Amino acid sequence: MSGCSLAAALRQHGWDGSIVLLESGRGPGGRAATRRSRHDPGLGINHGAPLFNITAAAAAGLQYPLLRALQADNWIQPFDGAICSLDDAGQVGPLDPTDGFTQGALWQGRGGMDRLGAGLLELAGRQPGSTQLRSGTLVRRLVPTQPGGPGAWQLQGADGSTLLNSRWLVLSGTLLAHPRCRSMLGWDGVPLQQAAAALGDRQLDQAAAALASIDSTASSNLLLVLPPELTPLWLEQPWRLLQCTAMAQQRWGLRRVSLQPQADGRWAVVAESSNAFAERHRHVYGSRSSAAQLLGAPSDPSGEAAVLDALDQALQEALGLPTAGAERQLMRWGAAFPQAPGLPTTLQLCPHSRIGFCGDYVTSDGFGRIEGAITSATALAAQLLPLL
Ligand SMILES: Cc1cc2nc3c(=O)[nH]c(=O)nc-3n(C[C@H](O)[C@H](O)[C@H](O)COP(=O)(O)OP(=O)(O)OC[C@H]3O[C@@H](n4cnc5c(N)ncnc54)[C@H](O)[C@@H]3O)c2cc1C
Structure with a gap:
């Protein structure tokens, strides 16, 4: 959601450079994706988030331009199912009004939560500039090449092949920045920390430390x-x-x-x-x-x-x-x-190393939710635009 939102937000502001999203999954969506099957086309199960809620100020709920555009093109619709609570006696009752995932305006993807990501990429793709999603592509290493130069980053796959050379890098997930990649996948180190060690950028060191400590x-x-x-x-x-x-x-x-x-x-x-x-x-x-x-x-x-x-x-x-x-x-x-506190917004962009961060892990309204993924991406787009 945050990667797709960033692409759409940059395009909405008229930036027409090349954008490549590298995604290890089969399509866009991440934790807000829909499980589909080639053998069973009638099936589409939201196996992560089944809905999203917008809690920030405006009563109408869709003050975010990206979401207004998604609604106008029928990618999203209000969530209209009844929501109840279940207690430890197995009794169904009214929902706890303080539940953080159901406050505010409730929305869902029309035909599956993966429609949000697909819709955002479609919005981005309508504008000038090449917007590419490369699914099934796991980034394994982040190699800083010419800090401050025209090719700042080289992204490598698990076999050491070069996936992409880019002027700017944005991490919209935490796997490459968090020690869980070592315990879960047996990697020899945390790719962002390895890159930061080579760069000597204090702001990036702080960002890498904050990201690594997120539970x-x-x-x-x-x-x-x-x-x-x-x-x-x-x-x-x-x-x-x-x-x-x-x-x-x-x-x-x-x-x-x-x-x-x-x-x-x-x-x-x-x-x-x-x-x-x-x-x-x-x-x-x-x-x-x-x-x-x-x-x-x-x-x-x-x-x-x-x-x-x-x-x-x-x-x-x-x-x-x-x-x-x-x-x-x-x-x-x-x-x-x-879990809070997440990555402080002051560390979302490290211009010296040409790297940025967006996702629900950035401290913001909507932290840990789809709303946070979207707001962190639009905030990063605003910071990036003058620099691109
Ligand atoms: C079970 C569950 C229920 C939820 N319910 C709700 C809810 O009701 N409401 C709500 O608002 N939110 C809910 N959420 C949270 C919501 O799904 C997330 O806040 C939101 O999807 C985060 O989006 P993101 O872009 O920040 O991160 P992600 O969705 O995690 O996206 C990161 C992407 O990066 C990719 N990636 C990571 N590392 C690499 C790599 N090395 N190479 C290539 N690709 C990589 C991942 O595959 C992923 O697609 C739920 C989450 C879960 C798991």
């Missing part, structure tokens, strides 16, 4: 596609999004459950685990997760089956609803939600 909570998500005979039972529920109270999270190990309509009339259920549950099962990624498929993190089929069983069981017990015959998948987000 995140995890989420192990159970994805179910309901069989037709169970669907009416689930649709009788008064909610489409169910937020578990703190006590319910402790009891069931579930944080939130969403019921998602599919293009072909089927319904999917996504049960998001509590952080404590995800921590207990930290080494089980799910064979279809990007960590396993693209980043090469080892997957463990028997561990995966056990996590699926545990989440499935918890869901049935908490809701008193059956899941027999549903197709099941697991999605684990190792760094689902960054």
Whole structure:
């Protein structure tokens, strides 16, 4: 979201240089992506964020120009499903008004959350200048080449090949800046810290230290596609999004459950685990997760089956609803939600090293949410424009 927002914001301001987004996943979206399948085109499950909320001032909710443009072109629509809470006795009740993910104006992608990223890239691509998304491309190393010169950065892939030479670099994810890349992927160092050591830029050193110290909570998500005979039972529920109270999270190990309509009339259920549950099962990624498929993190089929069983069981017990015959998948987000304070805005741009940072991990309104990904990107675009 933040990478796509940055591209769209630079174009909205008329910048017509070349923009390349390197993305390890199969398409745009990151944690706000939709899981699709070539073999089952009717399916599109939001396996990360199922909606987003805009809390910043204006009552109408869409004061951000990028979101207004997305709405005008029908990429997004108001989220209109009922939202309830679930307590530790399994009782469904009204939503806690202080819940940070449901305050303000609620929105979703029309036809899947991945429409936000796709829409932003379409907006960017309509303007002069080349905007390219290279999916399935993992950046492994960041090599500073000519600080202050015309080619400031070289980005390299896992095999050491050059993916791109660029005048400016923006990191819109924290993997390359955080020690989790060592524990999760067995890398020999943190690429941003290795680059910073070669540059001697105090501001970049501070940014690299702040990024490396950001803690995140995890989420192990159970994805179910309901069989037709169970669907009416689930649709009788008064909610489409169910937020578990703190006590319910402790009891069931579930944080939130969403019921998602599919293009072909089927319904999917996504049960998001509590952080404590995800921590207990930290080494089980799910064979279809990007960590396993693209980043090469080892997957463990028997561990995966056990996590699926545990989440499935918890869901049935908490809701008193059956899941027999549903197709099941697991999605684990190792760094689902960054924890405050995040990266200070004063370190978002390091002009001497020609590097910038945007994403929900930047301290701002909307920290840890899609709103923060968008606002951090538009703020960075404004800082970058005079320098490009
Ligand atoms: C389960 C879950 C539920 C959520 N629910 C909500 C919600 O209800 N409302 C809300 O507002 N937010 C929610 N969020 C948070 C929201 O998804 C994020 O705030 C938002 O998507 C962050 O966008 P981003 O661009 O900052 O980061 P990301 O989405 O993490 O994007 C970073 C991108 O960089 C790519 N990348 C990283 N490293 C590399 C590399 N080395 N090479 C190539 N590509 C790389 C990643 O694949 C990813 O696509 C949820 C998140 C999760 C996981």
